[in-house]
Amino acid sequence: MLTVALRARRGSFRLEVAFATDRRRLVLFGPSGAGKTMTLMCLAGFHTPDRGRVAVGETVLYDDRRRINLPPWRRRVGLVLQSYTLLPHLSVGGNIAYGLAPVWRGRERVRVETLLAAVGLSGYAERSPAGLSGGQRQRVALAQALASDPRLLLLDEPFSAVDAPVRERLRRDLLALVDAFQVPLVFVTHDFGEAYLLAETLVVIAGGRVIQAGTPADVAARPRTALVAQLVGASNIIAGTVAGLAGTGAVVAAGPLRVQALGDPPRRGASAMFCVRPADVRLTAPTNGRPLGTVTRVLPRDDTTSVVLSVGDLTLEAAVRGQAPAVGDLVGVDIPQGTARLVVQDAAIE
Amino acid sequence: MSERGWLVGASGARHRPGVPWPLSLAGVLLVAYLVVPFVFGLASLDTTAITGAIRGAATAGAAEVSAVTATVATLVVVVLGVPLAYVLARAEFVGKPIVTALVYLPLVIPPLVGGVLLLDTFGPYTPLGAWLGARGVAITDAPAGIVLAQVFVAAPYLVVASRVAFEAVEPSFEQVSYALGRPPLVTFLRVSLPLAWPGILAGVPLAWLRALGEFGATIMVAYHPTTLPVYLFVQFGAQGLHEALPVALVLVVLGAVAVAVVQAAGVRGRSQGVS
Numbered sequence: 001m002l003t004v005a006l007r008a009r010r011g012s013f014r015l016e017v018a019f020a021t022d023r024r025r026l027v028l029f030g031p032s033g034a035g036k037t038m039t040l041m042c043l044a045g046f047h048t049p050d051r052g053r054v055a056v057g058e059t060v061l062y063d064d065r066r067r068i069n070l071p072p073w074r075r076r077v078g079l080v081l082q083s084y085t086l087l088p089h090l091s092v093g094g095n096i097a098y099g100l101a102p103v104w105r106g107r108e109r110v111r112v113e114t115l116l117a118a119v120g121l122s123g124y125a126e127r128s129p130a131g132l133s134g135g136q137r138q139r140v141a142l143a144q145a146l147a148s149d150p151r152l153l154l155l156d157e158p159f160s161a162v163d164a165p166v167r168e169r170l171r172r173d174l175l176a177l178v179d180a181f182q183v184p185l186v187f188v189t190h191d192f193g194e195a196y197l198l199a200e201t202l203v204v205i206a207g208g209r210v211i212q213a214g215t216p217a218d219v220a221a222r223p224r225t226a227l228v229a230q231l232v233g234a235s236n237i238i239a240g241t242v243a244g245l246a247g248t249g250a251v252v253a254a255g256p257l258r259v260q261a262l263g264d265p266p267r268r269g270a271s272a273m274f275c276v277r278p279a280d281v282r283l284t285a286p287t288n289g290r291p292l293g294t295v296t297r298v299l300p301r302d303d304t305t306s307v308v309l310s311v312g313d314l315t316l317e318a319a320v321r322g323q324a325p326a327v328g329d330l331v332g333v334d335i336p337q338g339t340a341r342l343v344v345q346d347a348a349i350e
Numbered sequence: 351m352s353e354r355g356w357l358v359g360a361s362g363a364r365h366r367p368g369v370p371w372p373l374s375l376a377g378v379l380l381v382a383y384l385v386v387p388f389v390f391g392l393a394s395l396d397t398t399a400i401t402g403a404i405r406g407a408a409t410a411g412a413a414e415v416s417a418v419t420a421t422v423a424t425l426v427v428v429v430l431g432v433p434l435a436y437v438l439a440r441a442e443f444v445g446k447p448i449v450t451a452l453v454y455l456p457l458v459i460p461p462l463v464g465g466v467l468l469l470d471t472f473g474p475y476t477p478l479g480a481w482l483g484a485r486g487v488a489i490t491d492a493p494a495g496i497v498l499a500q501v502f503v504a505a506p507y508l509v510v511a512s513r514v515a516f517e518a519v520e521p522s523f524e525q526v527s528y529a530l531g532r533p534p535l536v537t538f539l540r541v542s543l544p545l546a547w548p549g550i551l552a553g554v555p556l557a558w559l560r561a562l563g564e565f566g567a568t569i570m571v572a573y574h575p576t577t578l579p580v581y582l583f584v585q586f587g588a589q590g591l592h593e594a595l596p597v598a599l600v601l602v603v604l605g606a607v608a609v610a611v612v613q614a615a616g617v618r619g620r621s622q623g624v625s
Contacts, residue, residue: 079529
C-alpha cells in the first residue's frame with residue numbers, strides 16, 4: 001500500500017499531489033514539466049516537500065506532522081533513471097554488488113549471478129557498462145536496483161532512450177520482474193502506451209496536480225478533462241453548447257454537429273466540451289441530413305490514414321482504415337452514439 | 351554509429367575536426383614566449399657552471415629539502431583540499447561565494463605578504479608559535495615552516511582543479527548510490543572520488559610544482575633548511591646572476607621529472623579503468 005500526499009516547491013513551480021494504491025504497479029503519467037519527476041524525487045528523498053506524508057505499507061518515509069523525513073540512504077528505494085544510473089568505474093557485477101543489501105554478505109557472487117539471470121544477462125558480470133547496449137544497461141540498472149531489496153522501485157522514464165523494439169521487450173520483462181520480486185513500482189512516463197501496459201493504477205499529472213487517477217482502461221475510456229482526453233488519444237476536443245439532456249449525457253451542438261456525448265450532464269444552454277477518438281469518427285458519402293466536411297489534409301500512419309476535415313468552423317480528425325478520401329473531397333461526418341464523452345476544461349479544476 | 355556520421359567523408363575516410371590556423375598560431379606564439387628565455391639563459395651557461403651548480407645544490411641539500419617538503423605539502427593539500435573542493439562543488443550554504451573567494455586569496459596576495467601573515471600567526475613570539483614551541487614543535491626555520499608556506503600558496507591550484515572535477519560528476523550517480531542505501535561518506539569514497547579522480551590528478555602536479563617553486567613565503571618563514579629557490583637566491587646574492595641560473599636548471603629538471611611521473615601514473619590509471 002503506497003500513500004502519497006505532497007506539497008512541494010521548486011522555484012516558481014508548485015507541486016500538490018495526492019494518490020494512493022494497494023496495487024503493485026503505479027504509473028505517473030503526464031506531459032513533460034508536469035511534476036512527475038519531482039514527485040519521484042520527493043519519494044526518493046532527494047527533494048524535501050513543504051508538507052505531506054509518504055508511506056509504503058507501515059513504513060513512513062516522510063511526514064511533516066510527525067517530523068519524519070528519512071534520508072535517501074535509509075529509504076530503501078531502488079532508483080532507475082533514463083541514463084547515468086550505472087557507475088562507469090565498476091563492472092556490471094561490481095555495479096550490482098555495490099547495491100547489495102547487507103543480508104547478502106558472504107553470498108555476493110551467487111546473488112549477483114541470480115540477479116543477472118533474472119534480467120536475462122547471465123555471464124555478463126565481468127563486462128564494463130560502457131560495452132553494453134542501451135537496453136542491456138537498463139537491465140543491469142534494474143538488477144542493481146533490485147539488489148538492495150528495495151521496498152519500492154522508482155523508475156523515471158527508464159526506457160525512453162532505448163530503440164522501440166527493445167523498449168517493448170523491456171516493458172514486458174519489467175512486468176515479469178516486478179511479479180517475481182514482488183516489489184511495488186512507481187513508474188514515470190509521458191508515453192500513454194507504456195503507461196497503459198504497465199499501470200495497475202494510473203495517475204495523470206499535469207501542472208503539478210493530479211488531474212485524474214484510476215485504472216488505465218477507466219482513464220482511457222472516461223477522460224475527465226480536455227488534457228487527459230488529449231493525452232489518452234481522444235484528440236478531437238470540440239467545444240459547443242448543451243442543446244438537450246439525454247440519459248447519462250447531453251446533446252452538444254457545435255457548428256453543424258449535434259453529438260450525443262456521455263458523461264456528467266451540465267445544464268441546458270451551458271457551454272460544454274466533448275472529446276472523440278479519431279478512430280471513432282466515421283466518414284460517409286456526402287448525403288443530405290448529415291454534417292458535411294471538407295478534407296484539408298491526409299497523413300499516412302502505420303495502419304490507418306489520418307484525415308483532417310473542416311466541418312464548418314471546426315477541425316476534426318478521423319483515422320480511416322482502407323480507402324481514404326483525397327484533399328478537397330466533400331464527405332459526410334458521423335460520430336456514432338456512445339463514442340463521444342463530455343470533458344471539462346482543465347482550468348476549471350482546482 | 352549514426353552520431354558519428356558527420357565524421358565520415360564521401361570517400362568513407364574519417365576526417366578529424368581541423369584546428370583553425372589562428373588557434374595554432376596563438377599556441378605557437380605562447381610556447382615560444384615561454385621557451386625562448388630558457389634557451390637564451392641556458393645557452394649562456396657552460397657545463398662546468400652547470401655541474402658546479404648541481405654539486406652546490408646537492409651540498410646544500412637544497413634539492414632534497416625542496417622535493418621532500420613539496421611532496422609533504424602536496425599531500426597536506428590533497429587531504430584537506432579534496433574535501434573542501436567537494437563541499438564547494440556540492441553543498442549549498444550561506445557564505446559560499448566568500449569561501450570560494452578565500453580559496454583564491456593566496457593567488458592574489460604576493461607570497462612575501464603571505465609569509466609575513468604566517469609569521470604573524472606561527473612566529474616564535476605569537477601565542478600559537480609559543481604554544482607549539484613549548485611542545486617542541488618548531489615552525490620558523492624548520493621543515494614544518496616550509497611546508498606551511500608551500501601549502502598556503504599551492505592549495506588553490508588543487509582545490510580549483512578538484513572542484514571542477516567534482517562538478518563534472520553527474521549528480522545522478524550519487525543519487526543512485528544513496529538510493530542503494532550508501533550513506534554520504536561511502537558514496538563520496540566509492541562514487542564521487544573515483545569518478546573525479548582523473549581531474550583531481552590533473553591538479554596534483556600543479557600544486558606540487560607551485561610548492562616546489564615557492565620562494566616568497568618560504569624565505570620569510572624558513573630561511574633554513576634551504577630549499578632550491580632560497581638557495582638560488584643565496585647564490586644570486588653571493589656570486590651574482592650567472593652563478594644562480596644553473597640552480598634554476600636543477601629546479602626545472604626536478605619539476606619535469608615529477609610531471610612525467612604523474613602523467614605516466616594517470617595514463618596507467620586510465621587504462622586500468624580508474625577514470
